[in-house]
Amino acid sequence: MKILADENMPYVEQLFGDLGTIEAVNGRTLTPQQVKDADVLLVRSVTKVNQALLSLNTNLKFVGSATIGTDHIDQSYLASQGIPFTNAPGCNATAVGEFAFIAMLELAKRFDTELKGKVVGIVGAGNTGSAVAKCLEAYGVEVLLNDPLIEADDPREFVSLEALTERADVISLHVPLTRDGINKTWYLFDEQRLQNLKPDTWLLNCCRGEVIDNRALIKVKALRPDIKLVLDVWEGEPDPMLELVPLVELATPHIAGYSLEGKARGTFMLYQKLMAVLGMDADKSMTSLLPALWSQQVSLDEIPSEKALLQLSRFVYDLRDDDELFRQTLLDDCAIKARENSANNNGFDLMRKNHKHRREFSALKLVTAGQSDVDWLLNLGFSGVGR
Numbered sequence: 099m100k101i102l103a104d105e106n107m108p109y110v111e112q113l114f115g116d117l118g119t120i121e122a123v124n125g126r127t128l129t130p131q132q133v134k135d136a137d138v139l140l141v142r143s144v145t146k147v148n149q150a151l152l153s154l155n156t157n158l159k160f161v162g163s164a165t166i167g168t169d170h171i172d173q174s175y176l177a178s179q180g181i182p183f184t185n186a187p188g189c190n191a192t193a194v195g196e197f198a199f200i201a202m203l204e205l206a207k208r209f210d211t212e213l214k215g216k217v218v219g220i221v222g223a224g225n226t227g228s229a230v231a232k233c234l235e236a237y238g239v240e241v242l243l244n245d246p247l248i249e250a251d252d253p254r255e256f257v258s259l260e261a262l263t264e265r266a267d268v269i270s271l272h273v274p275l276t277r278d279g280i281n282k283t284w285y286l287f288d289e290q291r292l293q294n295l296k297p298d299t300w301l302l303n304c305c306r307g308e309v310i311d312n313r314a315l316i317k318v319k320a321l322r323p324d325i326k327l328v329l330d331v332w333e334g335e336p337d338p339m340l341e342l343v344p345l346v347e348l349a350t351p352h353i354a355g356y357s358l359e360g361k362a363r364g365t366f367m368l369y370q371k372l373m374a375v376l377g378m379d380a381d382k383s384m385t386s387l388l389p390a391l392w393s394q395q396v397s398l399d400e401i402p403s404e405k406a407l408l409q410l411s412r413f414v415y416d417l418r419d420d421d422e423l424f425r426q427t428l429l430d431d432c433a434i435k436a437r438e439n440s441a442n443n444n445g446f447d448l449m450r451k452n453h454k455h456r457r458e459f460s461a462l463k464l465v466t467a468g469q470s471d472v473d474w475l476l477n478l479g480f481s482g483v484g485r
């Protein structure tokens with residue numbers, strides 16, 4: 099069996115190695131010729147899987163995307179060809195939730211205020227939106243949810259997007275990119291909605307770049323320096339609008355979901371599904387894939403203040419490093435472009451490819467000195483709070 103897998107998908111050899119030969123490919127530049135004789139195709143969000151890509155293939159038995167989003171997959175075409183498809187719903191939701199939460203703590207520190215006491219609006223209350231809400235609620239922050247498409251029997255309370263934008267001090271976006279229907283999310287935050295943001299709003303986008311009209315964002319931000327931005331996703335990736343980057347407080351190249359745990363879960367979910375399609379037992383385990391964090395426990399002498407909570411978060415994952423590296427990467431790309439007079443946007447993808455350091459809160463055990471009020475740290479996701 100020939101398995102074609104995106105070179106940026108970790109643990110493929112460990113999980114799929116017994117099934118056949120594996121060829122690692124650049125998902126961004128994959129061609130029909132390369133896919134021609136594949137039996138299994140494993141992709142990430144940068145590969146458009148459609149009729150054109152599969153035009154030369156007559157063998158394909160399975161397509162898997164180790165992602166939550168599916169906007170890059172023509173699922174109707176795959177269904178019409180009888181090719182089983184699966185993505186990995188929820189695989190990196192914890193990573194995105196923690197990323198947004200840490201970004202909010204960073205902004206609070208930067209602007210000499212506290213996250214606690216603010217109202218946070220979450221647009222899209224599915225896996226990633228709920229993961230942010232879980233962190234915020236564990237920490238005691240008020241959350242407003244907007245999701246017009248949520249199941250009718252969902253017991254949570256929801257508000258309209260208008261009510262959310264009016265009340266929320268912080269808005270975090272967690273919707274899929276959709277282009278049709280009255281609830282389409284393409285340019286959900288258009289110029290008008292951006293202008294209507296209340297003073298000093300923090301706006302975070304960790305879902306898809308095109309959910310915000312990036313050109314309009316540049317225009318509005320020029321007139322509204324009070325708005326603070328965290329952007330992990332960009333219209334036109336891997337070529338973000340360069341004028342936008344300096345206007346953003348924390349800028350990263352679509353890595354909000356890139357914890358080692360999230361990536362491992364993504365590949366593992368595809369492994370489980372493929373084994374089911376093949377009628378075979380999935381007897382490998384995911385936990386054995388993950389290395390230990392460089393230091394596995396921290397002792398707390400007192401319940402952490404917000405400042406100390408940020409320090410703990412940075413211990414697990416320091417978002418500022420990715421922000422700094424991203425800005426430098428884009429500058430380097432521009433210098434190469436100017437010197438060689440050639441298009442060069444490799445930096446965005448290269449930084450994603452090399453992103454292998456991030457862990458989730460659960461990788462760190464907190465040891466306390468017997469304090470009673472520690473459940474919220476467990477609810478945040480840290481493991482093993484106790485003496």
Ligand SMILES: NC(=O)C1=CN([C@@H]2O[C@H](COP(=O)(O)OP(=O)(O)OC[C@H]3O[C@@H](n4cnc5c(N)ncnc54)[C@H](O)[C@@H]3O)[C@@H](O)[C@H]2O)C=CC1
Binds near residue numbers: 355356
């Ligand atoms: N930056 C990154 O690294 C990552 C980005 N993503 C993106 O985030 C998106 C969301 O992921 P999940 O939360 O796991 O998906 P999900 O499918 O669990 O939840 C999405 C929620 O958005 C809601 N929704 C749809 N249209 C809406 C609208 N117009 N207004 C408000 N809510 C709306 C849906 O009803 C659903 O509850 C993915 O589709 C993907 O594009 C996901 C993982 C990582």
Ligand SMILES: O=C(O)C(=O)[C@H](O)COP(=O)(O)O
Binds near residue numbers: 142164165166168356
């Ligand atoms: O899961 C999703 O949806 C995402 O956006 C991924 O985290 C993005 O990662 P890649 O698939 O582009 O590596």
